[in-house]
Amino acid sequence: MAQVYNWQLGREMDYRFEEAHPERQFAAVFNINRCIACQTCTMSCKSTWTFSRGQEFMWWNNVETKPYGGYPHHWDVKLLQLLEEANPGGQAWNSSQLGDRQPYGVYNGKTIFEAAADKGNEHALGYLPSDEEWTAPNIYEDTAMGAVGVPNESHLEATQLPEHKTWFFYLQRICNHCTYPGCIAACPRNAIYKRPEDGIVLIDQQRCRGYRKCVEQCPYKKPMYRPTTRVSEKCVACYPRVEGSDPLTGGLPMETRCVSTCIGKIRLQGLVRVEDGEWAEDRNNPLYFLTRVERVALPLYPQFGTEPNIYYIPPRWVPRPYLRQMFGPGVDEAIDRYTNPSRELLAVLQLFRASQTIIFRYAIEEGEKLEGTELFNDTAIGFDKNDNEVVRLSVREPFYERPQQFQNSI
Amino acid sequence: MRTSRRWTVLGITLLALMVAVGLTVSDMRLASSQTVTLVAKRSEAQVPADDPFDTVWSRANPVEVPLSAQTVVPPKAGGDRTITARALHDDERLYVLMEWEDDSEDSLVSSQTEFSDAAAVQFPVTPGETIPAFCMGDPNAPVNIWQWKAAWQTDIDEGFVDVEDTYPNASVDLYPFEDEDVFYPARALGNVFAQTERETPIDNLLAGSFGTLTQTSDQIVNGAGEWRDGHWRVLFAREMSVDGDYSQFAEGDSTNVAFAAWDGASDERDGMKSVSQFLTLEVSPDVAEGSGGVTVWIIVAVVLGAVALTLVLALYGRQRQRG
Amino acid sequence: MLEGVAPRLAVATRLPRPALTAEGLRQLTAVLLGAALVETLLLRLVTRIGVHLPKEGVVTRAFESASFLGSIAFNFASLLAIALAVVVLASLARRMERGPAQLALIGLSVAMLSGLALSLTTDSPTADAVFGVAAALLVGAVGLVFAREANRTFGDRLALALIVAAYLSYQYYVLSHLFYRIFDYGAVPPLSISVLRLGEVLAVAAAAVAFWAWGLPRRRRVGTAGLAAVATVLLVLIFAGLSPYSTMAILALWTTGLSLILPFPVYLLALALYLLTLMACWRSGDGFWTAAGLLLVLLAGYMPEATYQHLLLLLGVAFLSRAVPWTAPHPAATA
Numbered sequence A: 001m002a003q004v005y006n007w008q009l010g011r012e013m014d015y016r017f018e019e020a021h022p023e024r025q026f027a028a029v030f031n032i033n034r035c036i037a038c039q040t041c042t043m044s045c046k047s048t049w050t051f052s053r054g055q056e057f058m059w060w061n062n063v064e065t066k067p068y069g070g071y072p073h074h075w076d077v078k079l080l081q082l083l084e085e086a087n088p089g090g091q092a093w094n095s096s097q098l099g100d101r102q103p104y105g106v107y108n109g110k111t112i113f114e115a116a117a118d119k120g121n122e123h124a125l126g127y128l129p130s131d132e133e134w135t136a137p138n139i140y141e142d143t144a145m146g147a148v149g150v151p152n153e154s155h156l157e158a159t160q161l162p163e164h165k166t167w168f169f170y171l172q173r174i175c176n177h178c179t180y181p182g183c184i185a186a187c188p189r190n191a192i193y194k195r196p197e198d199g200i201v202l203i204d205q206q207r208c209r210g211y212r213k214c215v216e217q218c219p220y221k222k223p224m225y226r227p228t229t230r231v232s233e234k235c236v237a238c239y240p241r242v243e244g245s246d247p248l249t250g251g252l253p254m255e256t257r258c259v260s261t262c263i264g265k266i267r268l269q270g271l272v273r274v275e276d277g278e279w280a281e282d283r284n285n286p287l288y289f290l291t292r293v294e295r296v297a298l299p300l301y302p303q304f305g306t307e308p309n310i311y312y313i314p315p316r317w318v319p320r321p322y323l324r325q326m327f328g329p330g331v332d333e334a335i336d337r338y339t340n341p342s343r344e345l346l347a348v349l350q351l352f353r354a355s356q357t358i359i360f361r362y363a364i365e366e367g368e369k370l371e372g373t374e375l376f377n378d379t380a381i382g383f384d385k386n387d388n389e390v391v392r393l394s395v396r397e398p399f400y401e402r403p404q405q406f407q408n409s410i
Numbered sequence B: 001m002r003t004s005r006r007w008t009v010l011g012i013t014l015l016a017l018m019v020a021v022g023l024t025v026s027d028m029r030l031a032s033s034q035t036v037t038l039v040a041k042r043s044e045a046q047v048p049a050d051d052p053f054d055t056v057w058s059r060a061n062p063v064e065v066p067l068s069a070q071t072v073v074p075p076k077a078g079g080d081r082t083i084t085a086r087a088l089h090d091d092e093r094l095y096v097l098m099e100w101e102d103d104s105e106d107s108l109v110s111s112q113t114e115f116s117d118a119a120a121v122q123f124p125v126t127p128g129e130t131i132p133a134f135c136m137g138d139p140n141a142p143v144n145i146w147q148w149k150a151a152w153q154t155d156i157d158e159g160f161v162d163v164e165d166t167y168p169n170a171s172v173d174l175y176p177f178e179d180e181d182v183f184y185p186a187r188a189l190g191n192v193f194a195q196t197e198r199e200t201p202i203d204n205l206l207a208g209s210f211g212t213l214t215q216t217s218d219q220i221v222n223g224a225g226e227w228r229d230g231h232w233r234v235l236f237a238r239e240m241s242v243d244g245d246y247s248q249f250a251e252g253d254s255t256n257v258a259f260a261a262w263d264g265a266s267d268e269r270d271g272m273k274s275v276s277q278f279l280t281l282e283v284s285p286d287v288a289e290g291s292g293g294v295t296v297w298i299i300v301a302v303v304l305g306a307v308a309l310t311l312v313l314a315l316y317g318r319q320r321q322r323g
Numbered sequence C: 001m002l003e004g005v006a007p008r009l010a011v012a013t014r015l016p017r018p019a020l021t022a023e024g025l026r027q028l029t030a031v032l033l034g035a036a037l038v039e040t041l042l043l044r045l046v047t048r049i050g051v052h053l054p055k056e057g058v059v060t061r062a063f064e065s066a067s068f069l070g071s072i073a074f075n076f077a078s079l080l081a082i083a084l085a086v087v088v089l090a091s092l093a094r095r096m097e098r099g100p101a102q103l104a105l106i107g108l109s110v111a112m113l114s115g116l117a118l119s120l121t122t123d124s125p126t127a128d129a130v131f132g133v134a135a136a137l138l139v140g141a142v143g144l145v146f147a148r149e150a151n152r153t154f155g156d157r158l159a160l161a162l163i164v165a166a167y168l169s170y171q172y173y174v175l176s177h178l179f180y181r182i183f184d185y186g187a188v189p190p191l192s193i194s195v196l197r198l199g200e201v202l203a204v205a206a207a208a209v210a211f212w213a214w215g216l217p218r219r220r221r222v223g224t225a226g227l228a229a230v231a232t233v234l235l236v237l238i239f240a241g242l243s244p245y246s247t248m249a250i251l252a253l254w255t256t257g258l259s260l261i262l263p264f265p266v267y268l269l270a271l272a273l274y275l276l277t278l279m280a281c282w283r284s285g286d287g288f289w290t291a292a293g294l295l296l297v298l299l300a301g302y303m304p305e306a307t308y309q310h311l312l313l314l315l316g317v318a319f320l321s322r323a324v325p326w327t328a329p330h331p332a333a334t335a
């Protein structure tokens, strides 16, 4: 076992392979607060990649209602339980010392790799979901958390921030194109690889022999076995779009299908630069800014140890212990900053779903104070890979009045 | 006196060392293998490659081989099993038959958690005088593996098993571009696992070491497997001499053979299997009769006689010179 | 040490007298032990671990030289083993009274050696059968003769009986198949696998009994160095067993023929006891031949693959039985 540095855990950890990093890393920020669970993302992925025989149950993108929902059923509860059994009571963080290389402090518990190393037989802790668990992908949709410990009871009184007593939220999930993927560690055939140019994790459809070790050991359960080809498949990060090789892109890196179709404008996806194994400082890359500068976006279950690359702005109304378990100790700071955004953050949030073209850099033009508020009407400008402007949006959305003659037309 | 004794020992040692170097340089080992031998006798009756239960197999000399869990490379799995191996040839083809007990017939891979029973035989590509290098071959001596899969057998016997065979209502009304292979990427890339038209249930593979298993494009091994009353019988058949860097066989030659078995019901796949040591495989010019019904009594007589002899020896051996 | 015995032997029989003295034989045995150890480490162990090595320049060359050196050691050890086996069998025959027993021993020895010669030069299964049966009977005979000696303790007898029984179990598995084949009998020999697995259990039990019989009385002789050596070997094994790329199974199954049917700690414990016994005997003045015997049996392994390993086992059992005149403790020493 090699030792690799996982910045999300603020420490080194065991991993099957030596540390190696791509030039750029595929990453995205999902703002949970804005999702309406319309599943447009889900359908756009399905209609692009998984509409064929044997893929009926596959949802590379899915949106599940937490806390009860899950695709496959209870995947995260099961993983957490496995970790807990492997290291009872030990999954704790020490956040007394924060720093650039440990923005959330240090995780003192066990990752899926470390828990497996203790047993010495597998590369990562995991389980193989059954067919039944892959059915009903939207199970428990919109089911709110009831009263804890009292069946069929909910809190009926009015509820308010900072913590709702009756709550649920939508969790949008795709493959995390992890820095230290569980799927890669698991594969005995070395059939899974992480691309050096963009960190996208792919299963080689020629080498795969359908052993399903990746299905078993990806903690996020994103590789899936396809019975018609007898091998496993997974989210491909819409790589032809990200590469700019899809004819539609005109040669410019373009956001994935599930990101660019998002109705709720919750998603922003791009590529971050990596140097010497770390995210290179790139303050004006919106992803870098949101996760590393403002730290409003957090990894999903960082304690699993795969260093996932989809970052979430946590929902403001959910009880904090639940969120801390899901997104780590950065939750309180992230919600504070999101609730009282800086001028820059407010401007950058406008860039979500503003264009299909991947934004590599943004700039801000300062605007006037908006009357009757504490807000400023700044303008965020997004630039593509070649540093050409692709989008420009102000904090206050432009107001159009429909002329009288078109009043009733569509 | 003492010096001359010392010289005797030194002399013997040096002489032996010189002979040893000589033998080694001329690639010889001063030992012969005493492992159990699987002998492939010549069958005058036809050996059907698709019927592992054919009566011709009663003429072969079976060998029982212990398998133990594969515990070298994680994930470790498998367990203590026993297989019975038989072999025959008909001048053209070599046939190897494996038989083992398995309570469940796991021959589908249509659901997420189904794994296929499987069996494999393995030969060194170049048979050597060396003590067999086990497992997946040593760096300089690759091995040729023939792996039979129950799921592939089902594809052959019943046609390609699709999702609907397991879940009749799983399919949807319309699959766009249904006939275009590109939407079945593994199939489009020629991955044999994804093939819908199979000619053989047996995969022909080469390996140089763990993790170097390579699929070959020459699917030249035929055979069949069948599950009956808690037993699998799997037959492997291949031309004795073939083109390519594969194991070759010829009448009168000896090589090595090892076995492996996978139990789908225990989620075994890949390195999770039970394996045997290498045995000697001899392709014999003798005709397979399998008749020796009476001779077994001769064996019993011989063994009893020998034991009696040893007892005599032991009883009389007590009287010796030194009181 | 042999002064008291040698003159008597000289007049006792007309069989030719070995040219070597007891001291010389002891030295030759030590050389054989060294060669067999080198062979086991370089050939049987390293080449098999070599499966995991990256196939690149330096590693491959180192690997090839190791395997070449191992082959030399193998041939060297094999030659010495044959020579020593001849000497041991001859001296066993010499110390017997003339009569059917001596004839039987000579007959079996000749059968084994001619079986060996034929087996080395031809592919004949009959040669293997002759060698195998003769070797099994010789090992059994030496064990039985020993077991009837008056001045042996129950522990001595039991330990040796278990070693012999384990070997005979394995030989039953191999030889029953061989005879079925020679007589073209189209069936599986009865109980062959059960006997094989039983033999493994006996082999493990033998280690514990050997400790009780030979190690425990000499336990003070193990010493710190001996303890450290045993602990090191065990730690290496435990580490190897726990590490992801476990060489444990290679060691166990392919070098000694143990298929690890019992829980792994049982084997570790058995090995620890066995090695402690070996150390204790090695380091006490009267234990050389017991130590040599134990080491030879260990290197022969539970499933000897080659004729050479069978000879190691035969020598080991002969030394352990102390039936060979020049290995017998001096009357003064036992008294």
Ligand code: SF4
Residues within 6 Å of the ligand: A034, A035, A036, A037, A038, A039, A040, A041, A042, A063, A172, A261, A262, A263, A264, A265, A266, A267
């Ligand atoms: S498209 Fe956007 S808003 Fe709709 S479910 Fe997906 S992430 Fe949520």
Ligand code: SF4
Residues within 6 Å of the ligand: A174, A175, A176, A177, A178, A180, A181, A182, A183, A184, A201, A217, A218, A219, A220, A221, A222, A223, A234, A306
């Ligand atoms: S989310 Fe799962 S499938 Fe995706 S890279 Fe990480 S471990 Fe692999």
Ligand code: SF4
Residues within 6 Å of the ligand: A044, A045, A046, A048, A049, A060, A061, A174, A175, A235, A236, A237, A238, A256, A257, A258, A259
């Ligand atoms: S990135 Fe592409 S492949 Fe992956 S879930 Fe989104 S749409 Fe599907």
